Structure formats: C-alpha cells, structure tokens
Amino acid sequence: MAAHVVTVAFQGVEARRVDVEVQFTGGEKLFIIVGLGDKAVGESRERVRAAFAGLGLALPAKRIICNLAPADLPKEGSHYDLPIALAVMAAMGIIPPDALRDWAAMGELSLDGRVVQAAGALPAAVAAGAMGLGLICPEACGPEAAWAGETRVLAAPSLIALVNHFRGQQLMSPPRPGPLVEGRAVPDLKDVKGQENAKRALEIAAAGGHNLLFIGPPGSGKSMMAARLPGLLPPLSASELLETSMVHSVAGLIAKGELTRARPFRTPHHSATMAALTGGGVRIKPGEVSLAHNGVLFLDELPEFSAQALDSLRQPLETGEVTVARANAHVRYPARFQLIAAENPCKCGHGGAGRGHCGRAPRCQVDYQAKVSGPFMDRIDLQIEVPPVTAADLSLPAPAEGTAEAALRVAAARELQASRARAVDDARAAPLNAQAEGDWLETIADLDPQARALLARAAEAGGLTARGWTRTLRLARTIADLEGSGGVRRPHVAEALIYRRVGTMAGISA
Secondary structure (H helix, E strand, C coil): CEEEEEEEEEECCEEEEEEEEEEEECCCCEEEEECCECHHHHCHHHHHHHHHHHCCCCCCCCEEEEEEECCCCCECCCCCHHHHHHHHHHHHCCCCHHHHCCEEECCEECCCCEEECCCCHHHHHHHHHHCCCEEEEEHHHHHHHHHHCCCCEEEECEHHHHHHHHCCCCCCCCCCCCCEECCCCCCCHHHCCCCHHHHHHHHHHHHHCCCEEEECCCCCCHHHHHCCHHHHCCCCCHHHHHHHHHHHHHCCCCCCCCEECCCCEECCCCCCCHHHHHEECCCCEECHHHHCCCCEEEECCHHHCCHHHHHCCHHHHHHCEEEEECCCCEEEEECCCEEEEEECCCCCCCCCCCCCCCCCCCHHHHHHHCCCCHHHHCCCCEEEECCCCCHHHHCCCCCCCCHHHHHHHHHHHHHHHHHHHHCCCCCCCCCCHHHCCHHHHHHHHCCCHHHHHHHHHHHHCCCCCHHHHHHHHHHHHHHHHHHCCCCCCHHHHHHHHHHCCCCCCHHHHC
16 A cells, blocks of 8 residues: 655745655565654654554554655654654555645644644645645644635644544634734833934934944943834835744744734844854754844844854845755755844943043954954944933933834835835835845935045045945935935935944045
C-alpha cells in the first residue's frame, strides 16, 4: 500500500511544497524516514508511533518507508508529524486516500494523539492556497491560518477528530481569523521637555522613514524619544501586515491568531550576536532586523554592540533584506526597517564639557565613537546631538504639541510621498523618500539651482560620499514634504546637511 500527503518546508518566509510519500513493503519491521530531514524530523516516527498507540492503533508489521520529496531539500522542524501520520493512516485504509488529495497538512503530534501548535501556519496557509489546496493545521493555529484569505483551513484538535471528519462522522467547522488587536500603548511626546531640535529630527525621521542617531549624555532623553517614535508612524497597510505577520509566524511569535497593525519596535540588548541581529542558528530563524520588518529597530548604547554585529546590518540597511548563507542553503528574510540608535559621547558618558565631564576628552570621545565604522555611520541619515536636560527645562510646563499633532504632520508628508508614487507607472517609484534612488529621486527632488549648488559645494568640500549625497537629497525631500513644498529648496538642503553632521559647513555659510 502507498499514500501521499502534501506539506511544506520553510525557507525564510517562503513555504516550499514537500510531498510526503508512505509505502508499506515486505521485509524487516522498520519505520524509516528519508529525504534530508533534521533530528526533529527523524524523531517524528516515535511521536507518530506513540500517537497511534494512544488511539489504540498499531503500525503494520511491515517495513514502512516515508519519503519527503524533493529529497535534496533540507527539512527542519516538528511540523512534519501530522502529514506523516495522515499518510500512514491513508496507507492503512483508516482514512480514504482520496480524502487528502485536496489538502496540505502541518502540525506536531503529542504522545496521546493531540495535534499541537507549530510555527509557520500563516505562510503554510498562503502557500497551500497558491497550490490550490486547503490546509490541515493544529486547532491552536487555526485562527492564524485563517488570515490567509480564501484558503480553506481545517483546524484539528487531534488525530481522532481528523479521522472522524474524513469518515463523515463528525465534521469540523472552519476556524475564524484571530482578532486584530491594538498594539502596546505608546508614550506621548508631551512627556519630553526641551530637546526641540531632537524632536524635530524625530518627526523628520518618521515622515520619510530615515535612520536616526541620538548622541548625548545619560539622562538627556535619547531612549525616551526613541520609544515615542512608533506613535508617530502610521499603522501597517494590509500588504505590510501580511508581510510582517508571516515573519512573526515563522518565528512562532503569533499567539491565538492575534495580529496587530502597530508597527514592530524591536530593542535588542547590546550583547546581541550577529546571528541574533541578522538571523541564523541551527534552523536559521529570523533575526531582529527581520522581526522589525516594516517597523523600527532601536539600538541603544550603539558602540557597545560588537563591530561584527553592526557591520552585518550594512547590507539589510541598503537592500531591505538579509541573506543567511549556509553550506546547504541560502535563506532570505525581508528586513526593511527604520534604524534608530543612541550613544553616549564617550565611555564615561558625559563627554568633554559640563557636569561630570570626561577628564580624557577629546581622546576618549574619539576612541569611543570610532567603535562604529564609517561605512555604517554613512548609512544613518540624521545624527543629532542631544544636550543635557537642564533644571530650567524640567520646570517648564508640558509642551502644547505632542504625539497626536506630530503624527498628523507625518501622515500628511507620507501621503504626499505615496501619492507621487501612485501617480506614475514606474516600478522604481518608492512610496517613502528613504527608499527613493536614481532617476526617481532626482525627479521628485526637483532641486532649484541654489539648492543644487549648495549640495555640490558640500560634496566638493569632502563632507559627503556618493551615498551621503543620495541620503542628503532624500532627507531634504522629506523636510520639503513636511512644509508642503513642491520642490527642494536651499533651506531644505542646508538643514539636511546639518543633520548629517557634515564636517565642513563652508558650503552652507557661503
């Protein structure tokens, strides 16, 4: 007897088709799983055997061969338990073989026959729908898989429930999508007293999706302002919600099928390794840059991260994706995130002036900030010095404007950018200024002669690299959008150059 069930193998957020083929042959009584599976896949035979025993069933006294095809595709994880068990049941005649023809399956088995939660239900359901199949998944994953839209979903609590369903004895109803919940409460910008320049930079960063670095002594409000950035950003669009949720699904971070339109805000500790940031490990899980896809990655105490970990972010900052290379696989994860970072002026914290100033300044500052490479810093659009908060600042009343007012300006600027992209039939038309490049950037910038001359003088003075030119132009376009200006003018370029901390300001004053 032979039977066949479809399942999936995860490569990043992509779910690739795998055919589970089971055949009974004569010979020694063995249960063999072939097809380049990892240890968790090899252990499936024991979980399947125990689950069958829990149902009062025994495996046939034959040689059972289970092939996971294609055989050269690595298979990882425990979600192969359910399709293997269903294929064995179909081969035994417990389930009609043709009943599984229109279904893919994924899920882990417990020893008593229950089907327990496994990561990746959402991308599995999307892949099954693309193949014209429904998805059989654990009951706990049903609300998550139901977000896949038109894909039929069968959420099974146990093996016996599946047997009864396919025999027509007790039909299961399709699950409903989980709730769309609010994100965590974001603190208000009104809590920040003083620091008007830093708040202006935060608003510009939010409006254009630009990377931002705060430099200031402890207690100046760097982390406080970074934590308020999510409140300035618009909610995820439908397509962004699906992209982000698929990454979180593969990582096993979706509980009870709950999705949220709040943008991710990830804050890894400075002891995080390169694999933790970019992804990796034995099963090549998504890293922090991918978990922050379509959201914000906040790196506090930036120079305390290892140089290797920080430089590994240079590729995703440019391309919007990260590639994890292994000897037997190259896995891609989406990683289009907005970087917000904070650092002290020096190891001592306060730098060369003010209360508690460093006695080794300026050498201590130079050595400390040199821990972050120049190419990495070149990818940060805004670099803002945050001065200490004074007693006069703290005695001021709360600011009249807070997150709500700034968010309205950010939304208006983003709508300008999106409307420009929608108005043309061009794949290069980016919906955010931070993603614009090439001819599209030159077109939307619409630099007047004075603005172009100022930018050229700054570049000639040695303060801008070719990448810096592009990023300054993007930043100036966002500043113009916040003012509702049709083109980029000289004051917009001048402000953008200041935020990039260009070493020579001769071009601005000329």
